[in-house]
Amino acid sequence: MIETNRQIPPDRYLARLAACREAIAERGFGALLIGVGPDLRYLTGFVGDPMERLTLLVVPRVGPVSFLVPQLEAAKARATPLSGAVGVGGAGVGGVGGAVEILAFEETDDAAAMVAELLAPARSAANGSTARQPIGLSDRLWAMHVLGLQRALPGRHFEPASAVLRDLRQVKDADEARLLRLAAQAADRTVDAIAAGRLVGRTEADVSREIRSRLIDEGHDLADFAIVGSGPNGALPHHDASDRTLEAGDPVVLDLGGTLAGYLSDTTRTIWVSGEADIEPDPEFRHVYELVRDAQAQATAAVRPGVPAEQIDATARGVIAAAGYGDCFTHRVGHGIGLEVHEDPYMVAGNATPLRLGMAFSVEPGIYLTGRWGVRLENIVMCGPDGPEVLNRSSLDLREVRG
Amino acid sequence: MIETNRQIPPDRYLARLAACREAIAERGFGALLIGVGPDLRYLTGFVGDPMERLTLLVVPRVGPVSFLVPQLEAAKARATPLSGAVGVGGAGVGGVGGAVEILAFEETDDAAAMVAELLAPARSAANGSTARQPIGLSDRLWAMHVLGLQRALPGRHFEPASAVLRDLRQVKDADEARLLRLAAQAADRTVDAIAAGRLVGRTEADVSREIRSRLIDEGHDLADFAIVGSGPNGALPHHDASDRTLEAGDPVVLDLGGTLAGYLSDTTRTIWVSGEADIEPDPEFRHVYELVRDAQAQATAAVRPGVPAEQIDATARGVIAAAGYGDCFTHRVGHGIGLEVHEDPYMVAGNATPLRLGMAFSVEPGIYLTGRWGVRLENIVMCGPDGPEVLNRSSLDLREVRG
Numbered sequence: 001m002i003e004t005n006r007q008i009p010p011d012r013y014l015a016r017l018a019a020c021r022e023a024i025a026e027r028g029f030g031a032l033l034i035g036v037g038p039d040l041r042y043l044t045g046f047v048g049d050p051m052e053r054l055t056l057l058v059v060p061r062v063g064p065v066s067f068l069v070p071q072l073e074a075a076k077a078r079a080t081p082l083s084g085a086v087g088v089g090g091a092g093v094g095g096v097g098g099a100v101e102i103l104a105f106e107e108t109d110d111a112a113a114m115v116a117e118l119l120a121p122a123r124s125a126a127n128g129s130t131a132r133q134p135i136g137l138s139d140r141l142w143a144m145h146v147l148g149l150q151r152a153l154p155g156r157h158f159e160p161a162s163a164v165l166r167d168l169r170q171v172k173d174a175d176e177a178r179l180l181r182l183a184a185q186a187a188d189r190t191v192d193a194i195a196a197g198r199l200v201g202r203t204e205a206d207v208s209r210e211i212r213s214r215l216i217d218e219g220h221d222l223a224d225f226a227i228v229g230s231g232p233n234g235a236l237p238h239h240d241a242s243d244r245t246l247e248a249g250d251p252v253v254l255d256l257g258g259t260l261a262g263y264l265s266d267t268t269r270t271i272w273v274s275g276e277a278d279i280e281p282d283p284e285f286r287h288v289y290e291l292v293r294d295a296q297a298q299a300t301a302a303v304r305p306g307v308p309a310e311q312i313d314a315t316a317r318g319v320i321a322a323a324g325y326g327d328c329f330t331h332r333v334g335h336g337i338g339l340e341v342h343e344d345p346y347m348v349a350g351n352a353t354p355l356r357l358g359m360a361f362s363v364e365p366g367i368y369l370t371g372r373w374g375v376r377l378e379n380i381v382m383c384g385p386d387g388p389e390v391l392n393r394s395s396l397d398l399r400e401v402r403g
Numbered sequence: 404m405i406e407t408n409r410q411i412p413p414d415r416y417l418a419r420l421a422a423c424r425e426a427i428a429e430r431g432f433g434a435l436l437i438g439v440g441p442d443l444r445y446l447t448g449f450v451g452d453p454m455e456r457l458t459l460l461v462v463p464r465v466g467p468v469s470f471l472v473p474q475l476e477a478a479k480a481r482a483t484p485l486s487g488a489v490g491v492g493g494a495g496v497g498g499v500g501g502a503v504e505i506l507a508f509e510e511t512d513d514a515a516a517m518v519a520e521l522l523a524p525a526r527s528a529a530n531g532s533t534a535r536q537p538i539g540l541s542d543r544l545w546a547m548h549v550l551g552l553q554r555a556l557p558g559r560h561f562e563p564a565s566a567v568l569r570d571l572r573q574v575k576d577a578d579e580a581r582l583l584r585l586a587a588q589a590a591d592r593t594v595d596a597i598a599a600g601r602l603v604g605r606t607e608a609d610v611s612r613e614i615r616s617r618l619i620d621e622g623h624d625l626a627d628f629a630i631v632g633s634g635p636n637g638a639l640p641h642h643d644a645s646d647r648t649l650e651a652g653d654p655v656v657l658d659l660g661g662t663l664a665g666y667l668s669d670t671t672r673t674i675w676v677s678g679e680a681d682i683e684p685d686p687e688f689r690h691v692y693e694l695v696r697d698a699q700a701q702a703t704a705a706v707r708p709g710v711p712a713e714q715i716d717a718t719a720r721g722v723i724a725a726a727g728y729g730d731c732f733t734h735r736v737g738h739g740i741g742l743e744v745h746e747d748p749y750m751v752a753g754n755a756t757p758l759r760l761g762m763a764f765s766v767e768p769g770i771y772l773t774g775r776w777g778v779r780l781e782n783i784v785m786c787g788p789d790g791p792e793v794l795n796r797s798s799l800d801l802r803e804v805r806g
Contacts, residue, residue: 035546050543052745072641072734107735108753140453141546143438144563160547238475331475332510342455350511 006182006261008045008175010085016168017043017065017082023164024061030133031119032059032161033149035141038339039165041262044100045081048073054111054145058118060127065100066118068111074104112145112152119153136161162344170336170344171358177382179263180338180360181391184380186218187265188394191254198403199246200275204228208241211256220258220265224341227255234270234374237331237366248275251285251373257341264341266362267392268378274400281398285375288325288367289398292375295319295365296396299333299347300381303363303388307355312347316365325367334362337380359383360391409585409664411448411578413488419571420446420468420485426567427464433536434522435462435564436552438544441742442564444665445572447503448484451476457514457548461521463530468503469521471514477507515548515555522556539564565747573739573747574761580785582666583741583763584794587783589621590668591797594657601806602649603678607631611644614659623661623668627744630658637673637777640734640769651678654688654776656769660744667744669765670795671781677803684801688778691728691770692801695778698722698768699799702736702750703784706766706791710758715750719768728770737765740783762786763794 020043024032034040034057036050044057044067053070055077069077077083083100105111117123121131134157137146150158162169172180193214199207205228212223228241234253246252250273257266270289272281281289299316313333320329334347337360345353347361364378379392423446427435437443437460439453447460447470456473458480472480480486486503508514520526524534537560540549553561575583596617602610608631615626631644637656649655653676660669673692675684684692702719716736723732737750740763748756750764767781782795 052542075639076641107751137546137550139455139545139547142542143540143544143546143549144542144565146546146549147540147561147563158550160550162547236478238479348510 010081012175013045013082014085019168020059023168027164028133029136029164030129032136032164034138034161035145037138037140039138039161041339042169050142056115058115061129063127066103067100068103068114071104071106074102077102112148115149116152134159136164166344171356172338172360176338179261183260183263183265184391185393186220186260187257187267188392189218190214190256191267191269191394194254195271195399195401199273199401200248201245203243203245204230204241205243215258220260222259224258229253231373232371235368235370235372237368246273248273248277249279253374253376262339264337266337266341268364268376270375271399271401274402276402288375291320291323292365292367292377293396296363296377299363300388303355303381303383305355305357305383309345309347309351309353309355310349313349320365320367328367328369329365330368333365336361355383357383357385413484415578416448416485417488422571423462426571430567431536432539432567433532435539435567437541437564438548440541440543442541442568444742453545459518461518464532466530469506470503471506471517474507474509477505480505515551518552519555537562539567569747574759575741575763579741582664586663586666586668587794588796589623589663590659590670591795592621593617593659594670594672595797597657598674598802598804602676602804603651604648606646606648607633607644608646618661623663625662627661632656634776635774638771638773638775649676651676651680652682656777656779665742667740669740669744671767671779673778674802674804677805679805691778694723694726695768695770695780696799699766699780702766703791706758706784706786708758708760708786712748712750712754712756712758713752716752723768723770731770731772732768733771736768739764758786760786760788
């Protein structure tokens with residue numbers, strides 16, 4: 001059976017908000033202020049772009065949750081899954097005994113002052129918090145709003161809301177796992193179609209446009225990135241796509257991803273363009289390719305609950321360093337993925353966070369030979385009960401493209 | 404001659420950076436810290452998405468400008484137009500006597516601490532600033548970076564960098580005007596094609612997808628938004644596009660825009676779907692349409708240097724209020740546009756900023772009859788020496804679509 005359900009049930013938002021409020025209390029925070037972005041989508045289902053008009057979910061320790069929105073967004077706020085699930089301004093929130101109140105403000109209102117009013121001492125006491133407890137700000141809130149809130153709330157201490165939300169968001173629930181799987185496999189079909197198509201004589205930019213178009217056709221709502229790094233451009237890990245024309249004898253790094261129902265895909269394959277002349281990969285390229293593949297496989301195999309995140313990085317790095325290419329692997333081996341393409345947990349030296357069941361992240365070692373070419377292979381991996389679950393289905397075998 | 408040049412000459416970045424440093428001194432700031440986003444693109448030409456890795460242009464009052472980037476982005480940073488224009492780490496910056504130094508950091512470095520080091524008292528004195536002068540943060544810098552920088556720079560006072568950059572960015576130079584014109588007219592061709600096509604029986608979402616695709620075909624790099632508000636959905640100014648099917652007798656609000664070489668388009672037309680049955684617009688719709696058109700025209704005609712921004716809003720509002728629809732015009736009449744779809748100056752009550760030659764903004768009055776339909780008409784207007792220059796070419800006549 002092919003899974004196609006893109007919905008997150010409204011009750012799931014209730015459960016997340018309840019868990020969020022428990023975490024606020026546990027961490028000793030007074031409240032969280034969550035602007036438009038992935039944290040807000042996680043907690044409420046509200047989808048939007050950040051803008052100059054403040055839009056803020058105010059989550060105190062206990063008591064009513066307020067959703068402060070510009071009048072223009074009020075109808076949309078009332079239609080969010082969370083608002084629907086709790087009954088706006090009415091029913092209790094997931095046993096926590098609150099409600100979600102939509103507070104719409106006009107173009108000339110001072111929204112930061114309204115937030116300060118919501119967090120005023122008298123009200124705060126009723127919310128079980130005090131002026132000494134930090135207020136958490138969502139990680140992506142714009143500086144213009146941060147500074148405005150700090151001015152409206154003098155003397156209050158602010159901390160990243162991720163200190164509270166990280167532990168919730170980095171462990172994916174069943175709905176999130178389903179959406180990540182759908183997104184990963186839509187990206188797999190995209191990379192497989194590109195590797196089965198014609199490449200010789202086309203520019204990187206042209207292939208990149210085809211990737212973006214296919215990401216959408218395969219079910220993504222947005223085509224977020226489509227890196228095509230041919231020949232020497234493959235040695236730049238964050239290369240985008242240039243006017244360089246692909247030729248027979250080029251290795252090409254394809255690193256692509258999009259957003260499907262809010263969840264990101266991120267897949268990298270390195271292919272070899274043999275062309276009609278059937279130019280074979282040279283022995284060093286083959287050697288490096290197999291090395292990266294081995295590093296990717298060993299790092300993936302190391303995934304299980306309790307293993308420190310940095311251990312996944314160290315495993316891949318060990319394989320590559322032992323073969324003498326340590327200096328050519330210039331980035332961390334992976335990043336968490338979910339509602340953001342890069343999020344906690346990061347697979348990087350210094351991150352001792354133990355992996356937990358349901359964490360999802362990339363495993364993407366690479367070797368970059370400046371001025372020549374690069375090889376990177378990337379899958380999205382979830383931490384299962386006894387080991388890794390790889391969300392991707394696209395083969396890691398070296399593909400030689402004739403067209 | 405059709406203008407197709409999408410480039411901004413490298414020297415332009417030098418001139419902007421020089422003007423920025425003058426403004427830093429004039430406003431009494433110590434330095435600006437500019438993260439990835441429109442401010443950074445404006446000053447350097449660097450294009451990217453904000454992320455968890457800090458990327459920051461550090462612009463002190465005088466002396467070297469530093470561009471702090473993750474190692475992965477160093478090659479891209481070296482290739483920015485500004486770096487190219489000044490010679491990295493070398494030549495003087497536009498007569499201000501500085502240079503741009505690229506500082507690349509590794510995955511495990513503390514980037515905020517590096518910024519603090521650059522702004523340390525001894526160095527600051529050499530830069531002509533003191534610890535009492537505020538540090539400006541780019542408006543869109545993420546809270547996680549704001550809080551990290553505040554922690555690394557205890558005791559320093561932070562203000563929005565827009566206090567310094569607003570006056571520069573809201574007046575468009577000749578290159579920016581050219582790109583805004585290109586973008587506006589690409590959006591015009593898109594809306595004209597939609598109004599000339601088939602609509603009956605299609606969902607809003609389907610028409611929205613066609614708009615996004617045409618925005619790209621007409622020359623945009625990104626299709627940012629494509630609102631299709633048919634029938635009662637037209638009464639929600641921030642409606643996106645739903646599964647509602649368009650029928651004969653529907654008014655439809657089309658509000659679309661994309662990014663072309665960094666610059667935004669934003670065009671709204673309201674059309675009437677007559678269908679093959681040739682259903683005529685009812686008299687109230689015609690009346691409201693002409694009213695909005697008149698308000699749009701009068702507000703546009705009021706544009707000239709020295710007129711307060713709020714006067715443009717008041718002009719449109721006066722026309723609509725006099726006809727008894729004041730309560731149905733629920734938003735400001737316009738927003739500045741450039742590297743952001745909404746930016747200074749805002750045409751809104753309370754903004755007394757006098758218009759200046761080269762300011763660019765939307766003029767978009769609307770009337771919304773809840774549960775029935777809405778009408779909005781929007782052009783992008785620049786303030787010329789003696790009056791408005793309308794960047795759009797698409798007709799404001801009511802179009803009745805048979806297909």
